[in-house]
Amino acid sequence: xxxxxxxxxILDDMALxxxxxxxxxxxxxxxLVTLVEQLIGSQQGEVSPALGQMGKxxxxxxxxxxxxxxxDSATNFEHLGxxxxxxxxxxxxxxxxxxxxxxxxxxxxxxxxxxxxxxxxEGGAPASGAESSPPAAEAPPPAAAEAPPGxxxxxxxxxxxxxxxxxxxxxxxxxxxxxxxxxxxxxxxILELEHNPDDKDIINNIFRPFHTxxxxxxxxxxxxxxxxxHATENLLDDVRNDKRAMDAAVIDIVLSVxxxxxxxxxxxKDVLQKGPSLYKKFDISDYVRRVQAVQGGxxxxxxxxxxxxxxxxxxxxxxxxxxxxxxxxxxxxxxAPPSQAAQKKIGATIKVDIEKLDSLVNAVGELVIMQVMVxxxxxxxxxxxxxxxxxxxxxxxxxxxxxxxxxxxxxxPIRQTFQKMTRLVRDLSQKSGKLVDLVMTGxxxxxxxxxxxxxxxxxxxxIRNSVDHGVQPPAEREKLGKPATGTVNLxxxxxxxxxxxxxxxxxxxxxxxxxxxxxxxxxxxxxxDDISDHEINNLIFLPGFxxxxxxxxxxxxxxxxxxxxKGVEKLRGKVEVVSTPGAGSQFVIKLPLTLAIIDGIVxxxxxxxxxxxxxxxxxxxxxxxxxxxxxxxxxxxLRIRGxxxxxxxxxxxFGVKSTYTDPCEGIVVVIESEWGKRALLVDELLGKQEVxxxxxGGYMKDIKGVxxxxxxxxxxxxxxxxLAGLVAASDARE
Amino acid sequence: MDEATDVKLEGTQSLKGLEGKYLxxxxxxxxxxxxxxxxxxxxxxxxxxxxxxxxxxxxGVINLRGRVIPVLDLRLKFGMAAKEYDERTCIIxxxxxxxxxxxxxGLLVDSVSEVLNVTAAEIEPPPxxxxxxDADYILGMAKAKGHVQILLDADRVVGKGxxxxxxxx
Numbered sequence: 001x002x003x004x005x006x007x008x009x010i011l012d013d014m015a016l017x018x019x020x021x022x023x024x025x026x027x028x029x030x031x032l033v034t035l036v037e038q039l040i041g042s043q044q045g046e047v048s049p050a051l052g053q054m055g056k057x058x059x060x061x062x063x064x065x066x067x068x069x070x071x072d073s074a075t076n077f078e079h080l081g082x083x084x085x086x087x088x089x090x091x092x093x094x095x096x097x098x099x100x101x102x103x104x105x106x107x108x109x110x111x112x113x114x115x116x117x118x119x120x121x122e123g124g125a126p127a128s129g130a131e132s133s134p135p136a137a138e139a140p141p142p143a144a145a146e147a148p149p150g151x152x153x154x155x156x157x158x159x160x161x162x163x164x165x166x167x168x169x170x171x172x173x174x175x176x177x178x179x180x181x182x183x184x185x186x187x188x189x190i191l192e193l194e195h196n197p198d199d200k201d202i203i204n205n206i207f208r209p210f211h212t213x214x215x216x217x218x219x220x221x222x223x224x225x226x227x228x229x230h231a232t233e234n235l236l237d238d239v240r241n242d243k244r245a246m247d248a249a250v251i252d253i254v255l256s257v258x259x260x261x262x263x264x265x266x267x268x269k270d271v272l273q274k275g276p277s278l279y280k281k282f283d284i285s286d287y288v289r290r291v292q293a294v295q296g297g298x299x300x301x302x303x304x305x306x307x308x309x310x311x312x313x314x315x316x317x318x319x320x321x322x323x324x325x326x327x328x329x330x331x332x333x334x335x336a337p338p339s340q341a342a343q344k345k346i347g348a349t350i351k352v353d354i355e356k357l358d359s360l361v362n363a364v365g366e367l368v369i370m371q372v373m374v375x376x377x378x379x380x381x382x383x384x385x386x387x388x389x390x391x392x393x394x395x396x397x398x399x400x401x402x403x404x405x406x407x408x409x410x411x412x413p414i415r416q417t418f419q420k421m422t423r424l425v426r427d428l429s430q431k432s433g434k435l436v437d438l439v440m441t442g443x444x445x446x447x448x449x450x451x452x453x454x455x456x457x458x459x460x461x462x463i464r465n466s467v468d469h470g471v472q473p474p475a476e477r478e479k480l481g482k483p484a485t486g487t488v489n490l491x492x493x494x495x496x497x498x499x500x501x502x503x504x505x506x507x508x509x510x511x512x513x514x515x516x517x518x519x520x521x522x523x524x525x526x527x528x529d530d531i532s533d534h535e536i537n538n539l540i541f542l543p544g545f546x547x548x549x550x551x552x553x554x555x556x557x558x559x560x561x562x563x564x565x566k567g568v569e570k571l572r573g574k575v576e577v578v579s580t581p582g583a584g585s586q587f588v589i590k591l592p593l594t595l596a597i598i599d600g601i602v603x604x605x606x607x608x609x610x611x612x613x614x615x616x617x618x619x620x621x622x623x624x625x626x627x628x629x630x631x632x633x634x635x636x637x638l639r640i641r642g643x644x645x646x647x648x649x650x651x652x653x654f655g656v657k658s659t660y661t662d663p664c665e666g667i668v669v670v671i672e673s674e675w676g677k678r679a680l681l682v683d684e685l686l687g688k689q690e691v692x693x694x695x696x697g698g699y700m701k702d703i704k705g706v707x708x709x710x711x712x713x714x715x716x717x718x719x720x721x722x723l724a725g726l727v728a729a730s731d732a733r734e
Numbered sequence: 735m736d737e738a739t740d741v742k743l744e745g746t747q748s749l750k751g752l753e754g755k756y757l758x759x760x761x762x763x764x765x766x767x768x769x770x771x772x773x774x775x776x777x778x779x780x781x782x783x784x785x786x787x788x789x790x791x792x793x794g795v796i797n798l799r800g801r802v803i804p805v806l807d808l809r810l811k812f813g814m815a816a817k818e819y820d821e822r823t824c825i826i827x828x829x830x831x832x833x834x835x836x837x838x839x840g841l842l843v844d845s846v847s848e849v850l851n852v853t854a855a856e857i858e859p860p861p862x863x864x865x866x867x868d869a870d871y872i873l874g875m876a877k878a879k880g881h882v883q884i885l886l887d888a889d890r891v892v893g894k895g896x897x898x899x900x901x902x903x
Binding site for chain 1 (some may be wrong): 754781783784785786787788794795796797799800801802
């Protein structure tokens with residue numbers, strides 16, 4: 001991680017973090033602090049003083065948020081987001097901060113409640129208040145500030161407080177995992193409850209995990225967590241016993257308590273993993289008060305304490321409970337039963353160490369190969385015994401079944417990831433004053449457990465995009481004759497050996513004309529190119545591509561869709577957008593079923609066999625002599641359908657002997673990598689095969705052009721090509 | 735106690751730590767030993783898939799019951815001439831400590847001899863010079879059954895080897 005990030009990268013990261021931040025999520029604020037420090041650190045000589053100053057003020061603001069001097073409300077984070085946009089704008093102008101940007105920046109910061117000295121920023125003179133305290137000193141205070149008065153500084157306080165719950169790290173580790181699961185199920189259930197407020201089962205489902213958390217945390221001496229969970233449990237108990245109605249106030253408070261508990265548990269996890277210095281004391285009194293206020297039946301919860309609720313207090317209830325009851329009923333009949341059925345199944349699972357699972361999958365994979373080898377052994381094949389034939393057939397059925405089951409064990413339903421989106425849509429729609437209904441189908445679709453985390457970010461971006469920019473505000477929708485409540489459909493299903501995730505909104509679709517214009521402006525396409533609307537729409541996935549006229553627009557940060565694309569491509573998937581003007585847009589993500597298996601074409605070069613990932617292959621041809629050109633100093637190219645595609649001779653790139661050296665005798669495989677198209681010269685295509693990816697071992701993983709290995713049908717190892725690396729290496733050679 | 739005896743004592747003590755069983759194998763005319771606890775298994779030579787951009791003595795990777803492991807040719811590693819593989823050629827699979835947990839690596843040798851019990855009395859410290867081997871690889875020299883066996887430090891032989899690969903690529 002020691003590699004130096006460039007300034008634009010840091011800013012992009014910051015923009016990304018602030019997009020995802022949720023009120024009360026101090027760990028993300030901490031990450032932001034690190035990033036800003038990097039920014040200030042790297043600015044020496046690289047960036048103008050103005051940007052450095054902006055960064056320092058930003059750091060100051062973050063510091064105040066951590067110390068509690070500033071509200072960590074959604075509104076403030078939004079303001080900070082705008083500040084990042086301004087910084088990006090300044091960067092775009094090569095550090096020449098225009099007056100306009102600085103003005104906006106200062107105005108926003110002042111709005112948040114920060115004093116800004118403009119002089120410092122324009123002159124670049126280190127005179128601002130933030131300057132006097134070195135950046136590194138900014139981070140530690142929060143820990144100390146939040147520690148109880150008796151403990152003087154953070155480190156000492158941390159160590160003093162630790163013994164209580166460090167006594168049994170193993171128990172504690174178990175608690176952390178469990179607590180996260182419980183909190184997740186609380187959140188999922190409470191969101192469910194919004195649709196069926198009277199369902200006692202769901203209330204019980206929320207009550208129980210709180211009870212468990214309370215019990216276990218009490219046992220482990222985690223008094224704060226214990227107290228907060230206890231207070232919430234009391235509230236829920238009242239609801240359960242009909243002493244208090246389940247209403248929006250309860251839902252809100254339970255959700256925010258859930259968030260806070262998660263932050264607290266996350267901190268304990270940090271302490272366990274990284275050392276006691278990270279320990280933070282959390283102030284729960286405020287939350288306990290609020291819970292008790294709600295329990296007392298008084299709706300007089302101070303408004304400012306619940307920023308999300310305050311932002312759009314009025315449409316809150318309607319936003320989540322759609323206006324059209326018939327439609328709801330219909331949807332629920334479609335989506336609710338499977339999720340409930342699946343919930344009941346959860347009891348019958350066990351946890352297995354992932355390493356054991358991997359070794360099982362390995363062994364099974366080997367079994368399948370051995371079975372094929374035995375079957376193909378000429379001596380065995382020569383035996384004409386019907387019983388043997390039958391038995392071998394049976395054996396291969398069993399091994400195939402075994403392999404399928406072993407693979408399936410690594411799969412988990414996408415439900416958990418989807419459920420997090422419910423929360424996101426709820427918060428987003430409240431914030432933007434739009435009425436949005438999220439309809440999920442196919443939550444039971446299974447994906448590789450290693451993919452779950454990686455798919456989260458892209459999904460968040462696309463859902464945000466759909467709610468923020470797709471769905472119109474209610475008034476505008478009614479004018480267009482659409483129902484006031486917009487719908488975002490989130491679907492997952494399996495199609496062949498891929499998982500498809502679709503995000504579809506019924507908003508206004510993409511502005512194809514604007515994208516075309518922007519594309520021409522940026523030289524991505526030319527005006528007389530004959531390109532379909534579909535291709536133009538997909539330009540939005542290019543890095544930094546934004547149709548927003550000014551970057552301050554929420555959409556204009558240029559870190560939206562290319563993050564999605566990168567994220568999806570990392571998982572060896574593809575993303576596309578289909579838009580119908582006026583009727584909405586649909587994002588389609590296509591992912592492989594599992595990360596462990598890759599769909600590939602096996603090619604031969606001399607004695608060696610390599611696997612090219614099918615997803616990158618465009619076509620394979622045997623070129624004609626007239627297609628072949630050499631460009632002086634720039635290597636060889638093939639002209640394929642009007643495009644000049646550089647040739648990479650695989651045998652040269654890998655230093656092996658090949659059968660053919662003339663491109664017109666061999667076969668070229670046209671591949672698309674992030675560096676553009678290339679034609680790979682190989683001897684022969686041997687066929688298409690699904691292969692299990694194996695790492696070449698820790699030491700060999702950094703070899704350029706090789707992504708990994710696999711065991712081929714004859715038991716030998718075949719290398720899987722890493723096309724991006726291969727292209728980069730061959731470009732570097734030229 | 736004067737310094738000289740001190741040093742000598744230390745020397746014998748570290749040699750004493752080398753006592754134990756060794757798997758011995760032949761490369762050219764020399765006999766080598768590797769600590770038996772490092773050895774996972776011995777397999778006959780099989781088809782090795784070459785990996786591009788690696789040093790010459792990294793022969794490539796093989797499939798060891800579903801796992802892909804690298805194979806090093808010890809002849810090339812120790813600067814000897816290459817030799818055609820025959821029915822006596824073996825791959826000794828050793829397990830060494832990698833930066834992220836144990837890793838298995840195959841060592842290609844001319845032939846495997848036997849498991850030898852080496853006592854401290856039979857072990858001498860490695861010669862400071864006069865060998866084509868990097869002295870780092872050598873734990874000591876054993877004289878058992880009238881031969882001299884060069885006791886190898888598997889971790890160093892492999893670790894250094896593969897790390898070098900990374901650096902040169």
